[in-house]
Amino acid sequence: MVREPASPSRTSGITGFGRETAEDLAFHGFQARFLEEGIRALARAGDVGPDYTSFTIDVRSTVIARAMYRAADGSGDLCYPGGHAPGPSLAFGATPLEFLRHLACKGTSAGGAREGGLSWTDTRRGLIGWAGACGLMSQVLAGAALAFRQRKHSRAALAFEGSRALDAGGWHEGMNLAGALRAPLIVVLDVATAAAAECAPSIGAVAEGYGFAYAELGQDPFDALVREVAAARRRAVDGAGPTLLALGPRSDSEPWALHERFLESASAEWGLAGPELAAIERAARAGVDHAVARLVKEPSPDPSDALAPVHTDHEPFPPWTRREPRSPGPVEPQPGSAHVH
């Protein structure tokens, strides 16, 4: 299905798909599925925003992200997890509780609860979250990929974007730059949902224009996804150029059909028996249940703490604007705080 095939001589053991991979993907599929349920339940209970009552995770993003993560032996690659963020984030090593804390803006979350929702960023973990404008993130990931190439690291960057990213000029600038500089980048476009005024061009032609290899992924089984991603990653780190993957529609009525199909085949092809799968399912459910239960008990942030490291240069609360002026004691520098002058 690849339109512009990779240099065919390049294949490697990393793409190997065996029993261990199957277990891993079965687990991450369950985890995404239960996390989706958990997030919806939290939304109904008012513990996260009401928009999340119909929140979905596309299991293919989870599988693609996990394939990246595994191909890099669990370290080094970078992922912008896009609109189905919880799946890819967990695939990159986050725990359900960590992700939910962030989603719910708990005081214990990454980023001190300053920014929440689906946009968790933790570069040490290889996660870069969403920041506002459609189409922007491919630029950022292209630059990160460029950094890998400059430093001669065998690393690659993966970005999930909605299909209307194509509308945005900024996306084209990012693609053009990545193609021209052969940045080790893989962009996954979710073309599952159409919009009122979607951009016209054939995505394949756009990819070709910018020097990206291109493939369309439909209802492909997990192992095909994994192989496609591993091949794209290899091209990327070998300096053979970036890849654009288009994720076609999935069934709204059966959103987890691909995972179901995978589980069915898992026993036949990789010898994963029913009880083993049941154990994996229980483990995934237990992890998510624990996280959801814990979450609601966690503390909210303390504003003067959480916002202290991001003030600009002057005292934000002159005595005449707050009832209780803050104590004038020095603010401890916080980890990650770069605001010194």
Place this chain on the structure above:
Amino acid sequence: MVREPASPSRTSGITGFGRETAEDLAFHGFQARFLEEGIRALARAGDVGPDYTSFTIDVRSTVIARAMYRAADGSGDLCYPGGHAPGPSLAFGATPLEFLRHLACKGTSAGGAREGGLSWTDTRRGLIGWAGACGLMSQVLAGAALAFRQRKHSRAALAFEGSRALDAGGWHEGMNLAGALRAPLIVVLDVATAAAAECAPSIGAVAEGYGFAYAELGQDPFDALVREVAAARRRAVDGAGPTLLALGPRSDSEPWALHERFLESASAEWGLAGPELAAIERAARAGVDHAVARLVKEPSPDPSDALAPVHTDHEPFPPWTRREPRSPGPVEPQPGSAHVH
């Protein structure tokens, strides 16, 4: 040479090329040629900026713009004349003196000498000048074209851009919009000069992607240019969609070779004899010479006049910042001044 041909049934008398057209193009070619010389001379004399000492006009822009202008019977169409502005501007009806006044920021110029250079804007005349960012103007012209379509006018818009417009996301947004809304727009890309980091994609593929018809124009004779433009214009006003024309390299050593060739063929094909051509040449030269001579005698602008209509809401010169406070008399509203509140 058109990649995506027009609906072939649609041809019209407007594309007819006869003796009168030949005279007209011969004249405009001479005019552009002498104007180029005149501008360079003015630059050497310090009457316009030093950058203009090596200024060039691509005669093909002149011919294309003139073809547009004639196809619309001299009224209604709109042109962004791009980097070779004097040629297309005169093709759209400006006189050499008017253009030079603007170039030299004379007080008698359009726009009150506030903005000069190649960027003269006079929408009543069908001219929209450059304004800063590469790639921006296709957006603006797309919107103007949209206005024609909304108002059911048989008008079209023509934009000349440098090839690095392709680099800019804004250009892609303009193209996407124009294609999606079938705006009556013709974009001419000057791919004559390459750059350090030019955008990768095939221009034809980009055009196709955005739903533009596409043609490449090389050293085509004038009549071929005229026919190409007339066809594109017809498609545009018929609602059959926009067109992208790519202007290939021209010879640096013989920049006026196309005009020369045209003059040679003019007598054979359209019965324009030597003396007739000589008369046309003299007329063109006389016009430019007159303009250059007049220009240097014209007055510079009076700042308090020229800037008055563009101040924002408050008196710009409180008494403590200027030696002589301006007289407090009311400023006469100027034509085109919209700053009322």
Place this chain on the structure above:
Amino acid sequence: MSTDLPAHVSRTRTGQPVTLLEAISEALWEEMERDERVFLMGEDIGAYGGAFKVTRGFLDHFGPDRVIDTPISEGGFTGAAAGAAHMGLRPVVEMQFMDFISPAYDVLTNYIATSLYRGAGPMPLVVRGPVGGGNRGGPFHSQNVEMAFFHTPGLKIVYPSNPRDAKGLLKSAIRDDNPVIFEEHKGLYRAPHCREVLGHEDYVVPLGSARTALEGDDLTVVTYGLMVHRSLEAAAELARDGIRIEVIDLRTLLPLDEDAIAASVQRTGKLLIVHEDTRTGGIAGEIAIRMNERAFEWLDGPILRVTAIDSPVPFSGELEDYFLPSVEDIATAARYLVNY
């Protein structure tokens, strides 16, 4: 025809009170009926009716040539709107959230704002959309955008605080030959306490004129948008202690009605500026220096300000509440100045 009008544009015609959102819908509808050159562009404004449903029903009534669903390309369609304005149309561009005006910053400041200056003639174009915090929208769906444009000669900026002004100011903006940025606070869109019955007549509120929302002699509070309401709440609290503050609602930020501010300051001798937008580089600075220029001799205390703190808008509710200026912040600052 009025029988098939969408409900949210026909409330005034049937004598019912309108919200700020409905006032805006009515202004758009009436201007489109009055002047066929007026048309709309924006993301999902057609079939979907807009993210906040301001244009619900417009596509059916006015058709796809005048209600244009655009790709997600704020720069591109704002540039296109400029081209249409050159040709005599009067585009009204919706930003789905005003935060997303940023990709159009280049075309707005360099191209559109300079049109008149460059001799390109009038540029009758409105960019409107929802702004402001308090809705747990986080840093990218909660910003106030006035200071991105306040420094650009050639633009006007409008920021209404109530339905009556919103309708009259939007009509003025659409009829103005200059480009206008029009900010609509989400917290006021459907606020029940500021619904009001509007007159049937086709009124406008002129751009550039402030309104005295409350008269008082002890202190001038200059503010706009949602903060007008917060300031009035603070005023009510202060009134219980016999402190009478004057509240001026700017309505238009650019041009700034410095005459109105100066007249008030020359009476009260004290000035407090309140804005929801963040502190450093906020509009309070410009007002302060203009009053130094115009009213220094009348000042009996420093010009002070109550604003959001210098931070992106926090996502967490606790942090956002802390970040935003509150009624108590205003009252505290007012007391401080009155006792100065």
Place this chain on the structure above:
Amino acid sequence: MSTDLPAHVSRTRTGQPVTLLEAISEALWEEMERDERVFLMGEDIGAYGGAFKVTRGFLDHFGPDRVIDTPISEGGFTGAAAGAAHMGLRPVVEMQFMDFISPAYDVLTNYIATSLYRGAGPMPLVVRGPVGGGNRGGPFHSQNVEMAFFHTPGLKIVYPSNPRDAKGLLKSAIRDDNPVIFEEHKGLYRAPHCREVLGHEDYVVPLGSARTALEGDDLTVVTYGLMVHRSLEAAAELARDGIRIEVIDLRTLLPLDEDAIAASVQRTGKLLIVHEDTRTGGIAGEIAIRMNERAFEWLDGPILRVTAIDSPVPFSGELEDYFLPSVEDIATAARYLVNY
């Protein structure tokens, strides 16, 4: 190796005076030698050496991985620089003219400025380039860009007035973990009167600290960039009449060294702010309100300003001269305030 150094980066090593442009080239060169994470991106900065030749010879020495010629896509490559900064590199982005920073407004204000806030860690990134008028560049090649960014928490803004500061500030900017906008006035790039011999040592000038360019007791003039020189000229003229003004060169606009301003104002009792940038919404406003907050009791006259007028930068030389603040404007305003 220093034998094959490009001339414009080796003047200090050979004891010669440098222009502001050469000081900037030296700072870039030395930082790239010191820290391999520092790299450059920009239009035509490689083979061509940059529009103003700041990076002439850099490509040959540092290679194409560290001197990257980009497409004309200021938003795109600034966004990419942010991605590289996330990964620990320290990009220095050149805008060919700072006017063209506008397409990067979105990514700078929304993405880059909020990085630390969002928990995404340090964002060590510099955007530098030529600004300012007086060169007959017209509205799109003459702007000052500070006020586009001054309102955004998370950014720093630097604007040097001389070679020594330029070199030391740019080194600080490159070593800073926050994003920094660095403005270089074209009128100072090669100005013969401000060439100077710099020390050989690897010095830095800390961000956020102003410099007293001239001491005086009658009036505080706060300014930066080219206007420091205009203010010093005015001071010389005023000195002939026995008027001694203090001139403070801000050097860094954000963070603003309000302590230095307040200390001076508390001594002189009078404050005049001079900026080349246009008037409404200029930085003078923020300084004015901060001094209301900090030094109101010391003010013996209104805080005033001398600025360009509210207009795009004119192309015509006559108009541009009229538009820009002049030495006489400064002197006139200073006399007015001193006699107040």
